[in-house]
């Protein structure tokens with residue numbers, strides 16, 4: 466069947482107009498109305514003018530995985546055909562594009578995952594709880610030396626702490642942030658890299674399979690600050706170590722969302738870092754090496770400070 470010429474022209478015109486207006490509202494509401502917008506075959510790219518705290522946003526229509534300045538970031542809801550969800554626009558603008566009130570002295574609670582009777586994941590006689598404690602102690606030492614108040618949720622390898630005790634400690638200490646450190650494991654030995662989790666926004670699903678929306682939860686009040694913290698810590702963890710020329714690039718598995726207990730119930734900005742896979746040879750070598758544990762701790766500390774405006778990098 467042949468369409469009259471006028472109709473073809475009209476469809477083409479509507480298509481062009483449609484493309485031109487797609488993501489215009491998102492750009493305006495993110496506070497970057499003059500961003501260069503490219504929409505092509507379901508791929509959306511916004512490039513903010515120079516001077517913006519974030520330069521590039523890349524989305525795929527109908528999907529949650531996105532890239533923000535090249536860092537993998539899962540949206541709270543799939544990107545729409547014409548715009549991002551209201552939740553994502555609000556969170557991204559407040560977390561990454563709005564000016565930050567810098568905080569000079571931070572009150573932090575670092576949570577070395579597992580411990581005591583719960584050793585976490587393991588490979589041979591290497592236990593997750595030892596790795597997480599070693600990294601957490603380093604983070605504590607680095608940030609204490611810079612004048613911040615830093616507590617750990619458990620003092621040693623022997624102490625067992627329930628998740629309730631950990632979140633209650635967070636509430637009693639009136640913390641600025643809770644940072645939980647973990648090691649990942651997978652049946653697939655190829656799975657490798659870093660994941661950083663926040664609570665999904667209220668009404669949104671987690672990124673793990675079968676992770677329906679829940680709440681309201683204590684953590685929902687802190688989703689913006691948690692997102693900011695997760696993004697900058699994750700970005701710092703992926704930065705290549707300049708002092709180790711043969712360092713391999715660390716796989717970016719993204720800032721993701723989950724209803725983990727410590728993210729749900731901590732009444733403060735909270736993130737959970739999966740520093741690497743104990744089941745992957747490359748990651749195993751990285752997370753068990755003392756020098757590299759120090760490097761990971763330095764990166765976590767740098768990300769925390771950047772999120773709170775306590776340092777000016779980049």
Ligand SMILES: [Zn+2]
Nearest residue numbers: 578585647648
């Ligand atoms: Zn763990």
